[in-house]
Amino acid sequence: MATTLHDVAQVAGVSFKTVSNVINDHPNVRPTTRARVQAAIAELGYRPNLTARSLRSGHSGAITLAVPQLRLPYFAELADAVISAAEAHGLVVLIEQTSGGRDRELEVLKSPRLKMSDGLIFSPLGLGEEDAALVTAEVPIVLLGERIFSSSCDHVTMQNIEGARAATEHLLDIGRKRIAVVGAHEGEVIGSAGLRLKGYREALEARGVPYDDSLVAYMGEWHRANGALAMHELLERGVEFDAVFGFNDTLAQGAMRVLQEAGRRIPDDIAVIGFDDLDETRYSLPTLSTVDPGRTEIAETAIKVLMERIKTPDGPAPREIETTFSVVARESTLGTAP
Amino acid sequence: MATTLHDVAQVAGVSFKTVSNVINDHPNVRPTTRARVQAAIAELGYRPNLTARSLRSGHSGAITLAVPQLRLPYFAELADAVISAAEAHGLVVLIEQTSGGRDRELEVLKSPRLKMSDGLIFSPLGLGEEDAALVTAEVPIVLLGERIFSSSCDHVTMQNIEGARAATEHLLDIGRKRIAVVGAHEGEVIGSAGLRLKGYREALEARGVPYDDSLVAYMGEWHRANGALAMHELLERGVEFDAVFGFNDTLAQGAMRVLQEAGRRIPDDIAVIGFDDLDETRYSLPTLSTVDPGRTEIAETAIKVLMERIKTPDGPAPREIETTFSVVARESTLGTAP
DNA sequence: CCGGAAGGATACAACGTTGCAGGTATGCCC
DNA sequence: GGGCATACCTGCAACGTTGTATCCTTCCGG
Numbered sequence: 001m002a003t004t005l006h007d008v009a010q011v012a013g014v015s016f017k018t019v020s021n022v023i024n025d026h027p028n029v030r031p032t033t034r035a036r037v038q039a040a041i042a043e044l045g046y047r048p049n050l051t052a053r054s055l056r057s058g059h060s061g062a063i064t065l066a067v068p069q070l071r072l073p074y075f076a077e078l079a080d081a082v083i084s085a086a087e088a089h090g091l092v093v094l095i096e097q098t099s100g101g102r103d104r105e106l107e108v109l110k111s112p113r114l115k116m117s118d119g120l121i122f123s124p125l126g127l128g129e130e131d132a133a134l135v136t137a138e139v140p141i142v143l144l145g146e147r148i149f150s151s152s153c154d155h156v157t158m159q160n161i162e163g164a165r166a167a168t169e170h171l172l173d174i175g176r177k178r179i180a181v182v183g184a185h186e187g188e189v190i191g192s193a194g195l196r197l198k199g200y201r202e203a204l205e206a207r208g209v210p211y212d213d214s215l216v217a218y219m220g221e222w223h224r225a226n227g228a229l230a231m232h233e234l235l236e237r238g239v240e241f242d243a244v245f246g247f248n249d250t251l252a253q254g255a256m257r258v259l260q261e262a263g264r265r266i267p268d269d270i271a272v273i274g275f276d277d278l279d280e281t282r283y284s285l286p287t288l289s290t291v292d293p294g295r296t297e298i299a300e301t302a303i304k305v306l307m308e309r310i311k312t313p314d315g316p317a318p319r320e321i322e323t324t325f326s327v328v329a330r331e332s333t334l335g336t337a338p
Numbered sequence: 339m340a341t342t343l344h345d346v347a348q349v350a351g352v353s354f355k356t357v358s359n360v361i362n363d364h365p366n367v368r369p370t371t372r373a374r375v376q377a378a379i380a381e382l383g384y385r386p387n388l389t390a391r392s393l394r395s396g397h398s399g400a401i402t403l404a405v406p407q408l409r410l411p412y413f414a415e416l417a418d419a420v421i422s423a424a425e426a427h428g429l430v431v432l433i434e435q436t437s438g439g440r441d442r443e444l445e446v447l448k449s450p451r452l453k454m455s456d457g458l459i460f461s462p463l464g465l466g467e468e469d470a471a472l473v474t475a476e477v478p479i480v481l482l483g484e485r486i487f488s489s490s491c492d493h494v495t496m497q498n499i500e501g502a503r504a505a506t507e508h509l510l511d512i513g514r515k516r517i518a519v520v521g522a523h524e525g526e527v528i529g530s531a532g533l534r535l536k537g538y539r540e541a542l543e544a545r546g547v548p549y550d551d552s553l554v555a556y557m558g559e560w561h562r563a564n565g566a567l568a569m570h571e572l573l574e575r576g577v578e579f580d581a582v583f584g585f586n587d588t589l590a591q592g593a594m595r596v597l598q599e600a601g602r603r604i605p606d607d608i609a610v611i612g613f614d615d616l617d618e619t620r621y622s623l624p625t626l627s628t629v630d631p632g633r634t635e636i637a638e639t640a641i642k643v644l645m646e647r648i649k650t651p652d653g654p655a656p657r658e659i660e661t662t663f664s665v666v667a668r669e670s671t672l673g674t675a676p
Numbered sequence: 677c678c679g680g681a682a683g684g685a686t687a688c689a690a691c692g693t694t695g696c697a698g699g700t701a702t703g704c705c706c
Numbered sequence: 707g708g709g710c711a712t713a714c715c716t717g718c719a720a721c722g723t724t725g726t727a728t729c730c731t732t733c734c735g736g
Contacts, residue, residue, distance in 0.1 A: 002453070002476060004722060015686050020724065028684050047450040047476070051398065052722035054454075055389045055691050062432065062454065069418055071617055076414030080407055083435050092451050094400065094432045097421050112385040113430050115340075116392075116400065138340060138385070224621040257623040279409055280618065283562040285595040342692060353716045358694065366714050390692035393721050 003044045012040035023048065062092045062117040063306060064139075066108050068100035068125045073278045074248065075123070078144075081299035082121060089303060091118075100125030109137045119306045124148060129190060140309035142302045146192045149320075154305045156321045158293035160192055163325040164199025165206075167245055167273050167291050170327045172207050174335065176243035176271055179204075181216045182230045182255050183247030193222075196247050196275065214239050222247065227254025235262055242270060243333075249274035249281050249290055256284070256332070272332040286331035294323035341382045350378035361386065400430045400455040401644060402477075404446050406438035406463045411616045412586070413461070416482075419637035420459060427641060429456075440464030447475045457644045462486060467528060478647035480640045484530045487658070492643045494659045496631035498530055501663040502537025503544075505583055505611050505629050508665050510545050512673065514581035514609055517542075519554045520568045520593050521585030531560075534585045534613065552577050560585065565592025573600055580608060581671075587612035587619050587628055594622070594670070610670040624669035632661035 005023075009016035014033060021029050022037040029037075040046075054060040065082050067075040083093045094117055098104045105126050114120060115138050123144040127135065132151040135141060141153040146160055171179050181200055188194035197216070204211050214237065217230035227246060231254065234241070244259070246252025252274030256266060264270050266286055274281060277292035301321055308315060347354035352375060359367050360375040367375075378384075392398040403420050405413040421431045432455055436442045443464050452458060453476050461482040465473065470489040473479060479491040484498055509517050519538060526532035535554070542549050552575065555568035565584060569592065572579070582597070584590025590612030594604060602608050604624055612619060615630035639659055646653060 002722095006722085016722090017687080017724085018685060020722095021685085024724080028682095030684060033684080047448075047453065049393075049722050050450055050454050051389060051393045052691090053724075055387075055393050055693085055721090056723045056725085058691080060389065060454070061451070070408065070414045070421065071418040073411065073414070073618075076408045076411070076417075079414075079417075079433070080409040080435065083408065083433060087435070092432055092434070092454070094430055095417070095421060096430070097418065097425070110385075112388055113399070115385065116388050116398070116430070224618075228621075254621060257621065260623055280411075283566075283592060283595065285598055285623070340692095344692085354692090355694085355716060355718095356714090358692095359715085362694080366712095368714065371714080387692050390721090391694075393691090393723085394693045394695085396721080 002049065003046045004049070005046075008037065008040045008044055008046050011044060012037045059118045059310065060116060061090065062094050063303075064094045064096060064108075064114055064117040064120045065123075066096040066098055066105070066120060067123045069097055070095070073250070073280060074276055077278060078123070078295060078299065081296050082302065085296075085299040085303040089307060091303070091307075098124075098126070102126030102131070106134060109135065114139055118310050121302050121306060122153075140306060140313060142306045142309070144298065144302060146190060146195055149190060152318050154309060154319045154321070156298050156302045156305065156323065158298065159322050159325050160195035161199040161202065163275065163291040163293055163327075164196035164245070164247075165203040166199075166325070166327050167275065168200045168203035169207070170289070170329065170333060171243040171245065171271055171273060172203065172209065174267075174271060174333055177209060178212075178215060178241040179243040179245055180234055180239075180241040181245050181247070182219075182227055182234075183222055183251045184216045184218045186218045193247055200245060212239075215241055222251055224250045224254040227251030228258045229254075231255040231258035235259075244270060244272045246272065246274045249276045249278045249288060252288055252290070252332075253280075253284055256286075256288070267332050267334050273327075277328055281328075281330065286334075289330045289333040290328050292326050292328050294325055297323040340387065341384045342387070343384075346375065346378045346382055346384050349382060350375045397456045397648065398454060399428065400432050401641075402432045402434060402446075402452055402455040402458045403461075404434040404436055404443070404458060405461045407435055408433070411588070411618060412614055415616060416461070416633060416637065419634050420640065423634075423637040423641040427645060429641070429645075436462075436464070438463030440469070444472060447473065452477055456648050459640050459644060460491075478644060478651060480644045480647070482636065482640060484528060484533055487528060490656050492647060492657050492659070494636050494640045494643065494661065496636065497660050497663050498533035498631075499537040499540065501613065501629040501631055501665075502534035502583070502585075503541045504537075504663070504665050505613065506538045506541035507545070508627070508667065508671060509581040509583065509609055509611060510541065510547065512605075512609060512671055515547060516550070516553060516577075516579040517581040517583055518572050518577075518579040519583050519585070520557075520565055520572075521560055521589045522554045522556045524556045531585055538583060550577075553579055560589055562588045562592040565589030566596045567592075569593040569596035582608060582610045584610065584612045587614045587616045587626060590626055590628070590670075591618075591622055594624075594626070605670050605672050611665075615666055619666075619668065624672075627668045627671040628666050630664050630666050632663055635661040 005016040005019045008019045019037050022034050070076050086093045096108050105124050119140045121142050124147045132148050135151040143153045143155045184197050185193035219226045219230050244255050274288050274290040277290045281288035281290050343354040343357045346357045357375050360372050408414050424431045434446050443462050457478045459480050462485045470486050473489040481491045481493045522535050523531035557564045557568050612626050612628040615628045619626035619628050
């Protein structure tokens with residue numbers, strides 16, 4: 001059996017409440033008593049029972065992070081960042097995988113397990129704008145991503161439009177004119193794909209480059225295989241292009257592979273840029289230029305905002321926070337026009 | 339305020355204990371009462387307070403997974419598998435990142451937070467065989483990996499020697515004779531590097547191929563950059579080789595990149611095989627042959643063993659379990675001798 | 677030397693749940 | 707119809723902690 005406050009109290013010769021007071025750094029404990037209690041704590045190797053503390057105090061020091069799947073590098077790196085940020089504040093993180101399924105996401109929101117934690121950082125994929133009203137739970141929520149903007153939760157998101165615009169401008173800056181897009185979603189307006197396409201178009205317009213829909217590859221999910229497939233399709237279409245904007249790094253890498261197999265040199269013939277700044281982009285051949293969406297900042301901000309909301313649930317109105325981004329130029333966009 | 343057993347009891351017109359009995363499927367509750375209580379539960383949207391249940395019953399339905407870093411793909415995929423396996427048993431997973439630091443790993447073992455969960459799945463990196471005795475905690479532990487074999491915990495591990503042997507044999511089978519190794523650790527006997535080198539040597543010996551230490555690249559940590567560095571060094575050394583065995587996929591990919599930059603064709607000039615079967619090996623150029631160490635099986639076995647140990651802490655003696663592996667042949671080892 | 681205020685420690689209750697021991701009907705048997 | 711087993715339900719205690727209220731010192735000023 002684990003040692004309790006009572007055991008410590010008995011050894012120290014005080015009431016168990018005094019031990020509690022020592023542990024919680026309450027004032028009005030005489031230094032000599034404090035020392036005696038601390039000696040007893042050390043002697044017995046006492047560790048507080050966090051479950052009991054949690055029941056009594058109403059908060060657990062844990063938060064939940066709900067993401068689609070950790071095997072997707074983007075979410076793995078996000079989770080890494082969130083756990084690190086949480087750790088810095090003494091919080092522990094409990095992870096739920098949703099597979100990006102709408103039902104499973106709703107289930108997580110309603111699960112009693114959620115109450116084992118003090119708050120939720122939620123990166124939905126199945127739920128959309130029309131479900132905004134359903135995004136509520138018995139704990140405060142910080143929403144991530146681009147699926148839902150009109151919920152009543154705090155929302156931390158990257159600058160998709162601006163980032164995509166900057167990526168496109170980067171390609172234009174090195175002299176590319178015909179920029180293919182890999183990863184568009186038919187008819188999508190918000191959501192990463194919709195926003196990034198908007199940024200792409202804005203950049204073209206700002207530079208007076210005409211938009212050509214035949215340069216845009218539409219697809220379903222952003223998996224590497226789809227990036228490869230889309231690039232095959234673009235090549236078969238016979239349309240000319242001198243650059244590719246992959247809406248995320250995974251797509252860009254799938255596309256790069258197909259380009260290389262087809263004998264196109266990167267960046268000489270075709271420049272390629274991605275989005276997300278995954279770790280692996282630093283090691284591909286060639287290394288992949290990309291947009292760093294500020295993942296660490298997203299994680300830290302989410303934790304900060306969530307902690308504030310936990311402290312004062314009826315605090316300020318829900319906030320919409322955008323993180324800073326930057327274009328990371330690597331080998332895949334090296335040099336100038338072909 | 340959340341609804342409690344008392345609230346439900348009041349609505350249903352029974353004692354709160356009866357509500358508890360209904361929830362826990364206790365016998366001796368009349369169907370009509372049961373129905374009435376369930377109606378009240380539904381009406382009020384009652385959800386049990388898991389913290390209170392946990393305090394009372396002594397277990398929480400959560401387990402802890404301690405890994406170095408989720409940003410390392412191997413651990414991300416492991417965590418994914420563990421969470422999925424846990425989910426299938428109604429368990430939720432709490433993740434601690436250790437950075438692979440010895441002190442931090444010991445800290446996790448001793449942290450009171452660990453007691454918020456019922457057990458620990460622990461993949462150490464900083465701790466070694468000499469620390470085996472320190473691997474104890476207030477909850478059952480299942481150890482993963484190759485760092486510690488003589489602890490008193492259940493241990494689930496892959497077949498490193500056999501897997502490495504099979505990988506090497508695969509290279510020999512396609513006619514390669516001079517197989518370079520990337521990722522050896524100077525003087526290591528156990529640990530992934532030591533075991534995999536052993537498997538490599540066993541395969542050579544079994545086929546009567548002489549072992550040549552000049553083909554072996556020693557290094558520190560298994561990061562992609564080190565794989566690249568090691569390959570540079572091997573090339574500079576001027577030693578001839580027609581195949582490379584990367585001790586993990588990340589190293590193999592770093593090596594592949596350098597080989598390609600140096601103008602060597604894969605697999606025509608040099609065949610390459612890795613270890614781990616990371617998702618990304620399916621998408622590299624060329625796709626990377628590797629050893630699938632049975633990650634899903636590791637996760638499921640770990641969960642199963644941990645649950646048994648939680649149920650009966652003084653059950654059978656600590657078990658040493660090895661998972662099944664398989665060689666996955668992809669493009670990087672296609673064809674026969676050069 | 678007494679009254680009062682602070683400091684220091686304690687007692688009690690509560691958080692929401694489950695285990696255990698009981699209690700009250702109901703039905704069955706003789 | 708009384709005794710007794712059975713089925714159903716309830717009350718109490720406890721898990722280990724913290725908040726509130728309270729009590730007992732001690733020390734100071736008058």
